[in-house]
Amino acid sequence: MNRFFIFLLFLSFQSFAQQITVTGTVTSTTGETLAGATILEKNTMNGTTANAQGQYQLTVSGPNAIIVASFVGYDRQEKPLSGSTNLNFTLTEGNLLNQVEVVGSRSLNRSPTDTPAPVDIIDLQKVTSRTGQLDVNQLLQYAAPSFNSNRQTGSDGADHVDPASLRGLGPDQTLVLINGKRRHQSSLVNLFGTRGRGNSGTDLNAIPAAAIERIEILRDGAAAQYGSDAIAGVINIVLKSTTNVLEVNANAGAYQAKYRFDNQKFDGLNYNVNANYGLKIGKDGFVNVTGDYNFRDHTNRANTNPEDVVRRQYGDPKVQNASVYLNAKIPLSERTQLYTFGGLNYRKGDAYAWTRFADDDRNVPAIYPDGFDPIISSKINDRAITVGVRQLVGKSEFDLYNTFGSNRFTYSVHNTLNTSLGPNSPTSFNAGGFQLNQNVTGLKFSRYYKTVLQGFNLAAGAEYRVENYQIFAGEEASYRSYEAGQAPGAQGFPGFQPSDAINRNRSNIGAYVDLEADVTKSLLLGVAGRYEQYSDFGGTFNGKLSARYKLTDFLTLRATASTGFRAPSLPQIYFNSTITNFVNGQPVEVLIARNDSRVTQALGIPKLKQETSQNLSAGITLNPTNSLSITVDGYLIKIKDRVVLTGGFEDTDDVIGEDLKALGVGRAQFFTNAVSTTTRGLDVIVTHRATLGAGSLTTSLAANFNKLTIDTVNTTPRLAGKQDTYFDIRERYFVMYSAPPSKINLSFDYTLRKFNVMLRFVRFGEIKLANWNYDLNDLDVYKPKVTTDLTLGYRITPQVGIAIGGTNLFNVYPTLHQPSLTESGGAWDPVQMGSNGSFWFARLNLKF
Structure with a gap:
């Protein structure tokens, strides 16, 4: 394997001598040179920009490549190379409404390689055609080193919504946009057995990969530009706009089981069917529609140690995921367009809870003589719709829009029982659930001044956001204990009680200004400021400074400094869960208490406030040749007052125990701003493109190095000295190792006429976690591991x-x-x- 790896590296870097280089100039119809114009090889991420004289030089994959030139305010132009090595472009001034904005800069005159902060552009069609992953979380897990997502098991709702993070921070510290508009979060707050505990993230798997053209990842704090949650960065999902092409994909695969006690060779069948079609409307309009269905069966990796069996079922949940998505733009006139996008997603999941063995006190042998494995079932309904109008007034663009999103999560529990009902217990229960709604109304303004300095962009806007959070109760038997001394409710997941039910709203208004100027042809400076006022905790102002300096045609320096914030989510403020036990015939509550409850107020737990951050980043981009690109970016992120879920305080506590007893509470947890952290890291991306024989080889090395330290754990004055309960060592290690300290991705992508092959190595760094021993001398150490992926494709x-x-x-x-x-x-x-082990797959792609 090592010899093969070295051989591919040798081929990649020896192929400089076989490159095909194209040169030319880009001008307007009036003869003006278009410095900064973008030149790309079509259907690749291979590109460059024109210099001050409008000249470019680009190495392409072969003599039949198609070259695309574009510039802000001008219609793009395509030309086939047809064996030539010189192509000149003359661009016609076009409609500003058709220009593309890249996340990280509100200037339409900025390419992804020209921004002052690092932006990854991931071509989803290319990624999905070359890898076995079928959902967005897993696609990004392997395509973007700074992104991490792991499937959970035995973690209640998190089994059905994979928590994800950027740069090792919390799932709720990354802002997600769809076509540049804020996406709503999941109604789930992660609680048990999972990463991102106490966080509410965005459910990326509710968006079908088949509907996505590309994903832009801004690896930089951007709360001053885009608002709350953008502490770690921003993920912008751009939906497809293709027309007159029907594309159908069928995918199937299964896992090879190395650890199964029944010696079954394969499990976890996955299959996916999707279709995408776009219809052209007028000159520049379109309607693009995607339908997608994905099925994923259980895997089971339990009983690896026959002498230490605590679960008979351990692995992926069974999931059925169906989506319909729309993206449309309808021209109303030459200077006005109506747009809309959004979709519906329905997911049904079945996840195993921990085993109740035959002799367990919570089992009723008359119903389950061999014990039972409860199944927590979910039904998730996710819907979103955005409608907007873009209008040109002179050379200014106005964008008025409204975005509505809703995520509803309902639980049921099967293959279970309520122990207190004895042999008469039902074996299925409706356990209730929760819902989060969000509506955003906004107005954006943007104007590019070509003659101010070397180019100046002014952007400003305002948004009004309304959020609603609800918890609804399950059926009585799902939570009630009918006999003192017996475990209450449905085993595996007791339902929500009427006392948990809640319906709360809040509103927020924000306004921002974003200025960006090319002071000289080499120096770009940017400044952004944003103020937000929340109805429940007040206001916050944040700013960002950015700079990019081109030392030479091939070496660029860039840096940013910003402050950020994240408002506590409504689930963090209002989530409440109650389990009622009976002690000596008296009801005693075990609860996660919402922030405004009688328990938190009696114990002096303060009102939740915003998390705040300070972000610094600096890096270089190096393009010594048109075929080699190197970027190196370092970052420092300090976050104060992170919201966490505390450990459980018992009614035997020497400080607050008597207060809990007086409230009829046996054990309580709560959300609080308790932790401050510092994250230091480095991103390195190297890409090389070359011809190899009659084909082309792209070699890429992408690495993220990340270290998070916990600076302080702040308790309330009454609970001073109880840091080990407030935020114990297990929770500390979960936060410190939310991502591997390093993740390195080395891939080789070779294309030869109708054939392509992709070989990828991913190295995951060492992870240390504290276990139920609570012993720093007995950590669970997960040593570094390397995985290998291979895909062979052929265009029949x-x-x-x-x-x-x-x-x-x-x-x-x-x-x-x-x-x-x-x-x-x-x-x-x-x-x-x-x-889960090895995953073997096959894919069929049809285009008509």
């Missing part, structure tokens, strides 16, 4: 393509540990590449 005809391959070819697993001590009850926590 222009209309038919096939691909086969495997991810994690050599069936690599994280380090084995003692199931009774891990958080998840299996031999591994959800870390690194996960615990």
